Amino acid sequence: MISWDFALIQIILGVLMILSAAIAVKLRDLLAAVIAMAGFSLLLSLEFYVLQAPDVAMAEAAIGAGLVTAIYALAIKYTRRMEVEE
Amino acid sequence: MINWEIVVQNFPFLVVGILMAIGVYTVTMKRNLIKIVIGVEIIESAVNLFLITLGYVEGAYAPIYTMAPKAAENNMVLPTPQALTLTAIVIGLAVTALMLALAINIYRHYGSLDVRVARRLRE
């Protein structure tokens, strides 16, 4: 007795989250990886909203997608943009 | 045999498991410091998602009384995991910020973000 339309939303969001996380891990361009992580955070925030947790969704959107991305971007600016094997 | 209905129903839990596995793989196997930080962030997000999924109640509403629909009375998702997740998100941010600061400093000293180059502390 599961509602299939809700399950469908869960599956779509879940697959998208896994994909964006995997892309973030795979990309050699760190800045692009960070953008992928920001997308991951936004999807996660959307999932929180779907699961009736608007408080957490707001925190995740502001912190995960906003500030953390800015901190990453600054850190990458100071260091190296490409992931290189040395 | 695998009960496919349960697999579909528990799909959010499976997502958590897969994200955890991706994160652990990243932390243990990647050599770039920033990638390691990303791995830690993925594990943290997975656990946050886990807590929220635990609190979800089929067909229930957000635990806020202000201007809620009539059906929400006595039919709310569990609020505790949401409070715990708020704490966990802020802790995750704190860890990420400190790890990135350390990564910048390591780059300043060693000129590289590769863990094999940045390893003077051998056994």
Place this chain on the structure above:
Amino acid sequence: MRKGVAITIFFVFLALMCYLALQLHPFGEPPNKDMDQYFIDHAQEEVSANNVVTSIVFDYRGFDTLGEATVLFTAVAGTVAVLRSFRFKDKLAVKKLILMDKDMSVIVRTISNILAPIILTFGLYIILHGHLTPGGGFQGGAVIATGIALLIVANAPSKVKRMISKDLLNAAESLGALGFLGMAFLGLFSATFFFNAIANSGFLFGDKTPLGINYGNLNTGGTLPYMNIFVGIKVLAGLGAIVLVLYLLAKGGEEE
């Protein structure tokens, strides 16, 4: 070899996690609701707040939130301490940090100048209505800090240095943390640490909230709105300080 080990670890862990996922209760049907039912039933009456999550965050589990604020304080102090300027003792492979002392383009600056006040207002709204609608000190503080980050990143480091004072942010952070601790102490004088002494007392924010679904009365919540404000100040100052320190890093770390 290494690749093989990696893939083995990944799949063993994955299998374990999937097994766990199928062992858990069916999604959406928690087997036990003892503790949570208490919060849902009693939050309005005891804490006089409509938002059950916020009443848990600042009242029932307020001590956790003090810990959370402390974690953030620790992270800010730690980041600032780790990134403070130093002289290199060893000269093996020293890298200078480079960041151009340049503004971003006019368009970016204009947009950020327009956006910043909007974000600020939105953040303030979230902080003040934390006990009624989704949000609270942490979320609102983070939103405002995003606005500050936008302003910082759009302008040249030398200009930012004049515009925003690091000492001011540090002081504001300490003030917010001390204020939050002070609100917790307020409870100590009447009952216990973190006791909500203002709820239902008739003081500012001390009205009773109507039970059940209602339109929300801003003048409720007891200590919650005060704590939201202090936490908001603390979070926006702390997060702002992290971004500022990172942005101005190139100026400090270059001396050799």
Place this chain on the structure above:
Amino acid sequence: MMDISQHYPALIIAIPLFAAFLCPLFKERIKALATLAILALLATLIFVVLLAGQVYTSVAPITYTYGSSSPGLTLPSGYHVPVRIIFEIDGLSILMALITVILALVGAIYAYSSIKDESGKGKFFALLLLLTVGALGMVLTGDIFNLFVFLEISSIAGAALVAYYNYRGEANEAAFKYITVSSVGGVLVLFAIGILYSEYDLLNIAALGNAISTTGLSTLDLFALALFVGAFAMKAGTFPMHMWLPDAYGEAPAAVNPPLIASTQASLYALLRVTYIMYGGAVFNYTTLGWVLIVLGVFSMIFGVLMALKQNDIKRFIGYTAVSQVGYMLVPFGVGLSTIGDDVAFGTYGITALQAGLFHMINDAIYMGMLFMVVGCVYHATGKRNMEELGGLARNMPLTAIFFMIGGAAVSGVPPFNGFASKIMIYESIYNFHPLLSIIAIVVSIITLGAYVKAFQGIFLGPKLKEFENVEEAPTSMLVSIAVLAALVIVFGLMPSLVVKTIIAPAANALVNPYGYYAGVLGGV
């Protein structure tokens, strides 16, 4: 009106926290900062001692319910589960709290001289206090999620302090390792908390233990237990996740080492709390879990001491012997856990093993803190930390040399110091369990003694080197703080039975009585 004696548990956390929030406002004024930190920690110590008086005279654990209308009100009126955060303080908690505050106090006194020439002093003292708060919260709390929060406070503060000498690349590297290991460990703890929450909808340790013991152990419970044991063992620096420990201990400023040790041992405390109390009521095969701890302990012992022999860096050398000492605690804890189902064996040697392990935990914190501070003095005076470049310092730094000798003797279990007192108890009790374990422990101790003799010779004896001609004895504040710990080493070594009877036995008794703990907190549910 307000009765202050009810509020000690809250004040123990609030006072150092208050001081920590004030610290950044003082910026670089070392005198003000050190005074503030020392006064705050002294006040905390007084409250801990007063609380100890309450704990030792009460049968049930002392409880403090945050935010309720009365501190003792653990259950809301008319309800059957605790909903608020509760501090639950029994003999073990208060023992750990005492040692944590003493170590932090000593570290703060030491820091007054040793941090003088660094920048960022305000942040340093704030972080030192926060590290203490984290460890204190972990040992006092009775709420599993609260424990996670304090675990994160202590690991973030610890990592930032390890990287405090940020002009050393190695310090940043060690801190990165430390924060990676401890944040992954912390997240695993949170995951385990989530699993338990999903089953029982509870977060209180006593209530969870009660629920687990009444419903019996499920697969999910076992999964959570494995995660808890793995994560806390990782954070306590046991084999095979020990590699962060010597790095972090070695790179941290010497003043930070004692509280850092206290925070590591708080993880060990959490391991004990979870295995003995939370899962103590459920009937399952303790022997397996006990042997897991024993095997981890034996490997840590042997690995630690073998790696220590290869080290040239004095601080890393001591760090590796610290790994080896962690093994000495895990083995008796494992023995105690293995015998807990067997009344006869537990009565004859299991309880002694448990007491020995707890006693060794305290002793280890004291002499390890002391040794790190002693080599900190050497580094402070000479600027060198490589054993091959040091030598002949005994004439210039006689007190430091004597303190190093005391510390080294205590680590290796030489009478009459405290290490001997606890180690002899360990040898005897684990011999009854399995003779081989005892033999391994004795052999490792002998190797440790050899290593310390070699180190002493390398640093303090030998020809006087020209470059060290003008080296002076360490500043008074550093020597005073070391002397405090040295006095404890000697006192604990001279009257072990008194110490065991007054503070160790109540802790061991609290650990083996999970049902008493549940009933004490939940009021006989």
